[in-house]
Amino acid sequence: MSNTKYILGSFADPDEMMHGIDKLQANNISIYDCFTPMPIHGIEAKLGVKPSRLPIAAFVFGALGTCLGFSLLYFTMAHDWPMNIGGKPSLPLPNFVPVTFEVTILLCALGMVATFFYRNHLFPGRAPRVMDLRASDDRFIIAIDAKENADHALVESLLKEAGAVEVKYNERKYVSYE
Numbered sequence: 001m002s003n004t005k006y007i008l009g010s011f012a013d014p015d016e017m018m019h020g021i022d023k024l025q026a027n028n029i030s031i032y033d034c035f036t037p038m039p040i041h042g043i044e045a046k047l048g049v050k051p052s053r054l055p056i057a058a059f060v061f062g063a064l065g066t067c068l069g070f071s072l073l074y075f076t077m078a079h080d081w082p083m084n085i086g087g088k089p090s091l092p093l094p095n096f097v098p099v100t101f102e103v104t105i106l107l108c109a110l111g112m113v114a115t116f117f118y119r120n121h122l123f124p125g126r127a128p129r130v131m132d133l134r135a136s137d138d139r140f141i142i143a144i145d146a147k148e149n150a151d152h153a154l155v156e157s158l159l160k161e162a163g164a165v166e167v168k169y170n171e172r173k174y175v176s177y178e
Contacts (some may be wrong), residue, residue, distance in 0.1 A: 003171045006032060008132055008151060009142040011036055011158035014040050017140040020162030023146065029155055032143040035135035044169040054115065061111030062104050069103030070096060131170065139165075 011017040014036065021043075024031055034043060060111040073096045077083075117123070133139045144155055146169070156167045 004146040004152070004169040006131065006170040007144040007146050007149070007155050007159075007163040008168045008170055009144070009162070010132060010134065011142070013139040013161060013163065014038075014140050014163050015126065016163035017142060018043070020142055020159055023158045023162045024142070024155070026145070027154065027158060029144060029149050029158070032145045033131075035131055035141040035143065037136055037138060037140070040140075052177060053056070054112065054119075057115045058108055058112055062108040065098055065104035065107030066109070068107065069100035072103070073099055132168070141151075143170075 009017075011020060017034065017036070018040070021031060021034070025046075026154055031047060034047065036043070074091065077096075078091045084090070121129070130136070131143050132139060132141045142159070142164075146152060149155055152169075159167050
């Protein structure tokens, strides 16, 4: 078992998986990650996952969009091609609001999509990273790093006590679809 990278506990029920997380944590066994076919309320807090920093990225992209939208309008309306339209000033700030708002939303949305793809390594041509193919169908998987937790028999017995349907030992980080 020296080549084993991950110990995977496969559960048929989300409540049993949550019970398995409790059992493993009670025995000071670190959990690498959990893979589920649907969102499970409270699993992030139980695993100690930190809150996402995506809202900070959204604010930065929104501020960039506001600055770029206003700069574009200022450059075109007041600097590059000023026009006297009906005696109105060449820098009509209230008229800039709709375009600035739309550019803010556009850059925020595109920036968030790019950040999400970058953060989750979703690049074109990249092979999917899946521990167990059934995790996207009907199984709830707990992955335990086998190198950090040397007592594999204890981990396996705890997973079985918690209701694991199957316990597997992965020698690779991810399963290929082939």
